[in-house]
Amino acid sequence: MASSIDCPDRAPRAVSGAARRPSAGPIRLRTGAGLWAVVLVVLAALTGCGAGSGTGARDDPAAAGTAREHPSANAPAAGAPGTAQGRPATEAPAVIPGLGPRTRAWIPGDARQVVVVTGRDRNASHSQAVLYRHTGAGWQAGPAWPARNALRGWTDDHWAGDLRSPIGVYSLSDAGGLLPDPGTRLPYDRSDGFAVSGTGFEGEPLEGSFDHVVAIDYNREPGASPLDLTRPLGADRGGGIWLHVDHGGPTQGCVSLSEQHMRDLLLALDPAQHPVVVMGDAASLRE
Numbered sequence: 001m002a003s004s005i006d007c008p009d010r011a012p013r014a015v016s017g018a019a020r021r022p023s024a025g026p027i028r029l030r031t032g033a034g035l036w037a038v039v040l041v042v043l044a045a046l047t048g049c050g051a052g053s054g055t056g057a058r059d060d061p062a063a064a065g066t067a068r069e070h071p072s073a074n075a076p077a078a079g080a081p082g083t084a085q086g087r088p089a090t091e092a093p094a095v096i097p098g099l100g101p102r103t104r105a106w107i108p109g110d111a112r113q114v115v116v117v118t119g120r121d122r123n124a125s126h127s128q129a130v131l132y133r134h135t136g137a138g139w140q141a142g143p144a145w146p147a148r149n150a151l152r153g154w155t156d157d158h159w160a161g162d163l164r165s166p167i168g169v170y171s172l173s174d175a176g177g178l179l180p181d182p183g184t185r186l187p188y189d190r191s192d193g194f195a196v197s198g199t200g201f202e203g204e205p206l207e208g209s210f211d212h213v214v215a216i217d218y219n220r221e222p223g224a225s226p227l228d229l230t231r232p233l234g235a236d237r238g239g240g241i242w243l244h245v246d247h248g249g250p251t252q253g254c255v256s257l258s259e260q261h262m263r264d265l266l267l268a269l270d271p272a273q274h275p276v277v278v279m280g281d282a283a284s285l286r287e
Contacts, residue, residue, distance in 0.1 A: 092138030096278075100286040103278060106169040113275035114139070115172070115243075115265070117255050119165075122281045123153035125250035129257060131268060142268075145261045151201055151250040154281045158218070158253070160238040165253050166218050167280035172243075173222035175266060177212040184266035186214065189225035202249040212262045213244040214269065216255070216277055243277070255279060 095104060098118060107114060112134040119127040127149050131142040150165040158166035175181075176189035194210035215226035219239040224230065231239045238253060243265065246256035255277075257265065269275045278285065 092135050092140045094138050096132050096139045097141075098282065098285055099278065102287045103169070103280075103285050107276060107278065108169075108171075108274060110274045111276045112273035113269060115275065115277040116285070117147055117149070117277060117279040118285060119149055119154050119279075119281035121153065122283065124281070125149055125151055125153065127255065127279075129255065129261075131265065133273075145257055148246055148250055148256045149279075150253045154279075154284065156280075156284065158238050160236055162238075163252055165251070165255065165279060166238070166241060167284050168218070169276055169278045170241075171217045171222060172214050172269060172275045172277055173217055173271070174215045174224065174226055175213060175269075176215075176226045177210060178208075179211045182212065182263050182266055185270050185272075186266070187223075188266075189227065191225070191227060193227045200247055200249040200251075204248040206247050208259070209245050209247045209256070210242075211245050211259060212266055213242040214262075214265065216241045216243060216279075 096114060096116060098116065099107075114132045114134075115129060116132060117127050117129045125148055127147045129145045129147040132139045133142070134140075150163050152163040153165070154167050155162060155164035156167040158164060173186065174189070175184055175186040176191060176194060178190075178192065178194040180190055181188040194213065196206050196208075196210050198206050200206055213226050218241045219231050219233045219237050220228065221230050221232060226240075226242055229239070231237065240253075242254045243262065244254055244256050245259045245262050
């Protein structure tokens with residue numbers, strides 16, 4: 001399970017309350033499923049998140065849920081990606097560096113926290129994550145965190161089992177994990193259903209990968225546990241795409257960070273700031 005939760009089933013491109021490319025709309029997941037459902041979810045996650053040895057991982061949640069398919073009228077004004085729009089280097093840039101006009105248009109106008117995950121290349125499994133906060137005057141960047149994504153890189157047309165992470169803009173509404181809530185303001189589902197075992201694509205142990213996770217609202221319904229198996233776009237479009245603890249290898253569709261950085265992210269995300277993740281390879285995000 002290179003990233004047990006990042007490769008759940010995907011759904012067709014459709015948007016339902018999220019800021020992402022045209023794709024399937026978000027779906028609410030429920031957390032009242034029984035133990036059997038939990039087991040199924042974990043297996044699904046392992047197959048989607050890079051279970052290179054038969055272990056399943058939820059790495060391809062459908063794009064349904066929180067990804068907007070059309071540019072937001074309130075999106076930040078377009079500007080040269082990676083620049084501060086003429087502002088002094090000491091000031092927060094008016095636009096998030098590295099994002100082109102199309103990508104910025106997918107970000108909801110009310111989003112004040114944006115996690116930008118930038119892949120090295122379309123077919124690479126290494127990336128970098130930065131949390132941006134809007135200060136009222138511009139976008140303030142947090143530290144850059146090393147990250148991993150799917151084994152085969154990125155795609156703007158994600159399907160279950162393609163071993164690619166979905167490119168787009170998705171809301172971040174629910175969290176959970178095997179370990180207790182570290183103090184996040186997001187709804188947090190502490191469950192034994194997040195326990196995982198086996199090895200990833202590079203032979204690394206997957207245990208602990210889901211100690212803490214944040215569901216990426218691709219092909220899922222916001223408001224439910226990350227373990228929920230609801231797939232608004234259909235199971236063939238993947239699902240179970242999460243931000244989770246890095247296990248030292250590529251995922252099946254998810255994005256992974258070190259355990260400390262996952263805790264930092266959980267403590268920072270605030271539902272009142274309407275957080276979203278913008279993810280994809282650098283060239284695609286510059287569009």
